Amino acid sequence: LHMASKYLMDDLRSKLIRIVEQEWPLYLSDMEDQDRILEDEINCHEAFYAISRWPAHYIPEPAAAIALAEDFDIPSILPFAYYDLLRCSPGSNWDEEFSKSLKDVVFRFEVTKSGGKPARWDHLSAKSLLKMIRLQEYIEKQYDTQFQILRGKVFRCPAPRSECHKT
Numbered sequence: 001l002h003m004a005s006k007y008l009m010d011d012l013r014s015k016l017i018r019i020v021e022q023e024w025p026l027y028l029s030d031m032e033d034q035d036r037i038l039e040d041e042i043n044c045h046e047a048f049y050a051i052s053r054w055p056a057h058y059i060p061e062p063a064a065a066i067a068l069a070e071d072f073d074i075p076s077i078l079p080f081a082y083y084d085l086l087r088c089s090p091g092s093n094w095d096e097e098f099s100k101s102l103k104d105v106v107f108r109f110e111v112t113k114s115g116g117k118p119a120r121w122d123h124l125s126a127k128s129l130l131k132m133i134r135l136q137e138y139i140e141k142q143y144d145t146q147f148q149i150l151r152g153k154v155f156r157c158p159a160p161r162s163e164c165h166k167t
Helices: 002-006 010-022 028-044 047-053 062-071 075-086 094-104 126-154
Strands: 088-093 117-119
Touching: 002 010, 010 062, 010 075, 028 075, 062 075, 062 126, 075 088, 075 126, 088 094, 094 117
Parallel strands: 088 117
Antiparallel strands: none
C-alpha cells in the first residue's frame, strides 16, 4: 500500500484496500460466524488438525490492522478491528506467541474468549490506544447501565416503595 500510494498507482492501491477489507467482517453476525467456525475447529479436533485446517497466524491481527487503516485511510475495517482488539490480552504479544509456537509447532490461543488473543500492541499509535481505552470505558459504562436497568426489573419489589426498603 505504501508504494502504491507513494507512486500514485490508484488502481493497485484500490485492489490492495479491497483485499484488506475482505479480511474484516461488515457485520457483527459475520464476525460471530467466523468465531464459531474457529472455536469448532479448535475445540473439536486436536490442535495440529485445527492449525492445519485454519492456521491461527492467518487470522487478522487487530492492532496492525488498525495502524494500517489509520495510515492509509481505510475506515471500513476500524469498527471490527477495535472490537477484536478489545478481546485481546494486553499482556500477550502476537509476535512473541508466534515465535514460541514455532518451537512447539503449535500456534493456538483462545480466539474468541475475552482477553485470550495476543496482539501486536506496539503497532498502535498513542492516539489509537487512547481510542481503544475510551471505547472500553464506554462499553463498561453501557454494560453497567444495562445491568442496573435489568437488575431493577428483575428485583422489583411488588410492595409499595416505602415498604420495600424496610428491614
